[in-house]
Each structure stands twice: as structure tokens, then as C-alpha cells.
Amino acid sequence: xxxxxxxxxxxxxxxxxxxxxxxxxxxxxxxxxxxxxxxxxxxxxxxxxxxxxxxxxxxxxxxxxxxxxxxxxxxxxxxxxxxxxxxxxxxxxxxxxxxxxxxxxxxxxxxxxxxxxxxxxxxxxxxxxxxxxxxxxxxxxxxxxxxxxxxxxxxxxxxxxxxxxxxxxxxxxxxxxxxxxxxxxxxxxxxxxxxxxxxxxxxxxxxxxxxxxxxxxxxxxxxxxxxxxxxxxxxxxxxxx
Amino acid sequence: xxxxxxxxxxxxxxxxxxxxxxxxxxxxxxxxxxxxxxxxxxxxxxxxxxxxxxxxxxxxxxxxxxxxxxxxxxxxxxxxxxxxxxxxxxxxxxxxxxxxxxxxxxxxxxxxxxxxxxxxxxxxxxxxxxxxxxxxxxxxxxxxxxxxxxxxxxxxxxxxxxxxxxxxxxxxxxxxxxxxxxxxxxxxxxxxxxxxxxxxxxxxxxxxxxxxxxxxxxxxxxxxx
Numbered sequence: 001x002x003x004x005x006x007x008x009x010x011x012x013x014x015x016x017x018x019x020x021x022x023x024x025x026x027x028x029x030x031x032x033x034x035x036x037x038x039x040x041x042x043x044x045x046x047x048x049x050x051x052x053x054x055x056x057x058x059x060x061x062x063x064x065x066x067x068x069x070x071x072x073x074x075x076x077x078x079x080x081x082x083x084x085x086x087x088x089x090x091x092x093x094x095x096x097x098x099x100x101x102x103x104x105x106x107x108x109x110x111x112x113x114x115x116x117x118x119x120x121x122x123x124x125x126x127x128x129x130x131x132x133x134x135x136x137x138x139x140x141x142x143x144x145x146x147x148x149x150x151x152x153x154x155x156x157x158x159x160x161x162x163x164x165x166x167x168x169x170x171x172x173x174x175x176x177x178x179x180x181x182x183x184x185x186x187x188x189x190x191x192x193x194x195x196x197x198x199x200x201x202x203x204x205x206x207x208x209x210x211x212x213x214x215x216x217x218x219x220x221x222x223x224x225x226x227x228x229x230x231x232x233x234x235x236x237x238x239x240x241x
Numbered sequence: 242x243x244x245x246x247x248x249x250x251x252x253x254x255x256x257x258x259x260x261x262x263x264x265x266x267x268x269x270x271x272x273x274x275x276x277x278x279x280x281x282x283x284x285x286x287x288x289x290x291x292x293x294x295x296x297x298x299x300x301x302x303x304x305x306x307x308x309x310x311x312x313x314x315x316x317x318x319x320x321x322x323x324x325x326x327x328x329x330x331x332x333x334x335x336x337x338x339x340x341x342x343x344x345x346x347x348x349x350x351x352x353x354x355x356x357x358x359x360x361x362x363x364x365x366x367x368x369x370x371x372x373x374x375x376x377x378x379x380x381x382x383x384x385x386x387x388x389x390x391x392x393x394x395x396x397x398x399x400x401x402x403x404x405x406x407x408x409x410x411x412x413x414x415x416x417x418x419x420x421x422x423x424x425x426x427x428x429x430x431x432x433x434x435x436x437x438x439x440x441x442x443x444x445x446x447x448x449x450x451x452x453x454x455x456x457x458x459x460x461x462x463x464x465x466x
Contacts, residue, residue, distance in 0.1 A: 023402060024398040024399045024401075024402050025399060025402065026399060026402040026403035026406050027350060027397060027399035027400045027402070027403045028346040028347065028349075028350050028400075028403035028406070028407075029346060029349065029350075030342055030343065030345075030346040030403075030406065030407070031342050031345055031346065032342065033335070033338030033339045033341070033342050034338050034341040034342050034345060035334075035338050036317065036320060036321070036334075036337070036338075041321065043321065046454040072463070073458055073460060073462070073463075074458055074460070075455055075456045075457065075458050076454035076455050076456055078454065078456065084322070084324060084368065092324070092365055092368050092369070111365050111368065112364070112365060115362050115451065115454060116360060116361050116362030116363065116364075116451050117318055117321075118454075119321065150465075154465070164456070165456050165457065165458065166456060166457045166458075167457070167458050167459070167460055167461070167462050168457065168458075168459055169459040170459065170460055170461035170462065171461065172461050172462070174466065175461070175462050175464075175466070179462040179464060181462070181464060186465045189465050192463075192465055193463045194463040196465055197464050197465070198464060198465060199462050199464025199465070199466070201462065201464065214465070214466060215465040215466045216465040216466075217464050217465050217466050234456040234457075
């Protein structure tokens with residue numbers, strides 16, 4: 001609208017003096033368009049129906065593992081999405097990281113076997129030499145703690161993993177007040193109940209930290225795991241190096 | 242093609258899952274809502290009051306916010322997936338950035354009264370160019386009709402001015418998406434509004450608003466320790 005048309009004291013060319021009241025200012029302060037947060041995003045999705053993960057994006061290729069909809073902890077089973085492709089019939093397949101032995105395996109599943117996507121912008125880096133766990137948001141460290149890791153006989157596995165669940169409110173001081181389940185599995189304790197998954201949790205023996213003290217799990221002081229619990233969402237990728 | 246496209250018509254090739262069988266039936270809508278997603282009822286429930294606006298205006302703003310969440314999530318997921326052709330890549334980038342701005346603005350004015358962002362499952366629509374475009378047409382038409390349907394109910398002139406400012410943007414989006422999809426961008430002299438219940442029925446019937454996957458449990462770990 002021409003500016004003159006909104007002012008009652010002026011007469012626009014060719015028009016009588018305006019008699020309408022001025023319009024109210026909009027109540028919303030709409031910002032400029034908001035671009036996506038650059039880089040560092042990881043996508044994950046729950047397994048909606050039991051499905052075979054395969055070596056390539058095709059039903060005709062070998063099975064890597066069967067993915068169920070639930071974890072041993074009875075939470076939704078999630079996978080981290082690494083990429084996508086279409087098969088000859090135009091069907092979308094997703095390349096996903098798998099919670100299986102040997103560690104660091106990936107496979108392909110049909111898109112329709114997974115549910116809606118979740119996105120995280122965090123990444124946890126576990127340094128087995130420095131005995132530290134560092135949470136990054138983008139490239140910026142937002143949390144760091146000294147940790148306990150596996151003894152030489154039961155080493156914490158190296159590789160690329162992800163956080164897949166969170167357990168709370170249990171009666172076990174051994175694990176501290178909070179435990180995260182990861183997709184990493186002990187390469188040595190293969191007969192451990194529920195598959196020998198590596199957890200990240202608190203401890204009843206903080207005096208042992210930092211050190212190589214566990215059966216493969218990553219331990220930290222209870223105040224540290226609680227702080228990590230406030231900052232680290234499910235689906236966060238985990239690098240153990 | 243004329244300008245009276247409906248979501249039902251857009252779903253002929255299955256672009257929108259579980260589309261619109263019987264959406265005109267209230268009984269069917271309720272049945273779908275209960276079976277399809279428990280979370281949906283919570284998302285579309287009456288909002289809490291805030292101090293900033295009348296209860297009625299807050300309800301309208303939260304209704305708008307839910308639609309903006311839906312649109313913003315749809316374009317954002319499409320942009321992240323990089324699964325549609327390069328010739329359309331700027332569409333989710335541009336529209337996503339605008340819908341996120343709408344979400345930001347509505348959340349800001351609602352403050353603590355703002356409804357939470359729901360969880361979405363677009364069922365692969367964001368990874369298929371044809372389905373993406375048809376769904377974008379449907380969403381933008383729906384958004385424009387929904388804002389129009391509520392405009393006369395807004396108490397605050399300032400909020401009405403804001404709603405109209407957003408409504409015209411949604412209408413521009415609708416015309417752009419219609420053009421890209423091969424439909425007439427603006428074939429009518431008058432557009433019909435959609436009532437709240439009708440909009441809710443349509444959104445519910447897509448099943449795009451999904452229950453959040455349960456990833457937390459109260460139980461003792463059996464990790465290796």
C-alpha cells in the first residue's frame with residue numbers, strides 16, 4: 001500500500017481524504033526466514049516392523065541381521081540413517097548402522113520398515129587413551145568428563161555407534177542414577193545377558209575413575225552422568241577411539 | 242487443471258498414507274484418531290491459557306502453530322533427505338525456512354501456552370518427488386484455508402493483522418506449489434475457508450502426526466557394567 005493512503009492528514013493524488021482508521025500493528029514479530037542449522041545433524045528412525053537388514057539395497061542380497069522392533073530393554077529399537085538409495089523397482093532403501101557383532105556393521109533396510117525420523121545435532125566422542133567422554137554440539141564441546149572403560153581382558157570396543165535408549169529409576173547403585181544403552185557390543189563377553197551391550201552410566205565406585213576398570217561399559221561419576229543426561233538425546237552418534 | 246483440488250484427489254497414487262476414506266464422517270474420524278495415534282488427540286487438544294491473549298485467541302494461535310509445526314517439519318525433513326530432484330531443491334529450502342519462522346513467531350507470542358511440537362512420520366513422502374509436490378500443494382492449500390477459517394474469530398486486532406500477514410504467505414506458497422505441480426495456481430474468484438474441525442479431520446487422516454517412539458524405561462540395566 002502507498003504510504004500516503006495510511007495517513008489521515010494527507011490526501012493521496014486522485015483520492016478524497018482517507019476516512020478509514022489506521023490498521024493495527026501485527027502482534028507477531030515474524031523473523032526473517034530461518035535456515036537449517038548447518039552441518040552436524042544425524043538422522044535416526046525406529047524400526048516399525050521386524051525386518052532383515054541386507055548387504056545391499058535389494059531383496060535379492062544377503063541378510064546381515066534381523067532387526068526387531070524392541071531392544072532387550074523393551075524400548076523402541078532405533079537405527080541411525082547413513083544414506084539412501086532406490087532399487088530397480090524405485091523402492092527407497094536406507095543405509096543404517098546396526099547394533100550387531102562384529103561392531104561397526106551397516107546394512108540396508110526398506111524405508112517402509114522404519115518410522116518417522118528423529119534428528120540430533122550432538123555427537124559423543126569417547127577417547128580410550130585420554131579416558132574422557134566429550135559431547136559436542138556441532139563442533140563445539142558442551143560437556144566433558146573423565147571416565148572408566150573396559151579392562152584389557154574386556155576392552156571397550158572402538159568404532160562408530162549410537163545412543164539407543166535411556167534407563168532410569170532402577171534400584172542398583174552399581175549403575176548410578178542413569179544409564180544410556182549404546183549400539184556397541186562387547187567383542188569378548190558374547191554370552192552376557194541381553195547381548196552384552198555397552199552402556200554409559202554412573203557408578204557406586206567413583207574412586208576408581210578414571211581408569212580401566214569395567215567389563216566394557218563406560219562409567220562416569222553420578223553427577224557427570226546426570227549432566228550428560230540433560231544434554232544428550234537418543235540417537236546421538238558415539239565415536240569410540 | 243482447475244483450482245478446486247482436494248487432499249482426497251491428491252492421494253490417488255497413495256501420496257498420503259491412509260488418506261481420506263470416510264473423513265466426512267465424524268464417527269470415522271474419531272475411530273481413526275483413536276486407532277491411528279493416541280498422541281494426536283493430545284496435540285490437537287484445547288491449549289492452555291496464557292496471559293498474552295484471550296483464551297479464544299490462544300486456542301486459535303495454537304491451532305495455527307500445530308499446522309505450522311506440520312509444514313515446517315515436512316519441508317525440513319525433505320531438505321535434509323536430499324531425495325528430490327535438483328530442480329526442486331530450493332522449494333523445501335525456501336518454504337522450510339519460512340515455516341520455521343512462523344513457528345518461531347507463534348511460539349514467541351504464545352510463550353508457555355504454546356503446544357509442544359508433535360512427533361511426525363511422513364511415511365516416505367519427503368523422499369519421493371511426486372508425492373512431495375502433491376503433498377506440498379495439499380498442505381499449503383490447507384494452511385491458507387485454515388487461516389481464513391479462523392480470521393473472523395480472532396478477538397485481538399493486532400493478532401488478526403498478524404494472522405492475515407501469515408495467511409497471504411501461505412496463499413503465495415499454495416500458488417507456487419500448484420504451479421510446480423501443474424495445477425492452476427489461482428483459478429477461483431473466491432476461496433472457501435475451512436473450519437477447524439474439518440482441518441483437524443484432514444490432518445488426522447494423514448497419520449503424519451505419530452506417537453513418539455518410547456526410548457526411555459524405568460528398569461535396571463543389564464549392560465556389561
